[in-house]
Amino acid sequence: MQIRTATRADVPAVLGLLADDDISRQRGWGTVPEEVDAAIWAAFEAIDSDDRNELVVAAEDGEVIGTLQLTFIPGLSRGGGERLLIEAVRIRSDQRGRGLGGELIRWAVERARERGCRMVQLTTDKRRTDAQRFYATLGFVASHEGMKLAL
């Protein structure tokens, strides 16, 4: 499995991974539009041109089978170290159970270490109990409530 920064060509596959998820479907984002629209391209360009944001894909045999997004956040807490926020983690449904998620998250944590981050954080829907067990095995502690306000 190759882990690398996403290119424009990966965007449709990433959208497919984001939509192929029971909870995303419940939120009303379970279908992939036939054409990638302007708002999505603008979001991709915003990420791609920002040194503190990175859209990442895991690929195998030329196919995208996993994705996540990294955001490195500067802050005055904890001695001025950055924190890494991980969002939008997905492994293609037919590739789950092979340990690819662990490989991808460990890669992200290693990136954070190399950059000198003080912390890696993420939130996961409380219904994703498998995900919580998985992150706990990687050393993450469920110390916080993740609170969301949809606009």
Add this chain to the structure above:
Amino acid sequence: MQIRTATRADVPAVLGLLADDDISRQRGWGTVPEEVDAAIWAAFEAIDSDDRNELVVAAEDGEVIGTLQLTFIPGLSRGGGERLLIEAVRIRSDQRGRGLGGELIRWAVERARERGCRMVQLTTDKRRTDAQRFYATLGFVASHEGMKLAL
């Protein structure tokens, strides 16, 4: 109460607010150094020069009595809308209970709306049960586990 972007002159006061907190003390970040060190200044400059990060202070009679940090995160989820992450929310201990926190968070949510964000999110330590009730009254839903890995 005036809510505005922090300047360099506000940094010592913000550090004071971040440190004046029982949970920060337990984490070992409960004292304010006599001089602001280079890592903190670098973090301030990183935030100040980044269009997607904003260190905010609430001031009254020329004194900083509250702070929070905003990070606007582009993403391909939810139709390509940004999300706003709120971090490091503090109200000076002698000013709590006056509703300033609500004013500050509502201001941040309004900023997110104006910018077209799809979501506002934050995490709060599970021990901060008052904070969780407070955010719930503002419409936030504790739908996620907030998982952290200290490095």
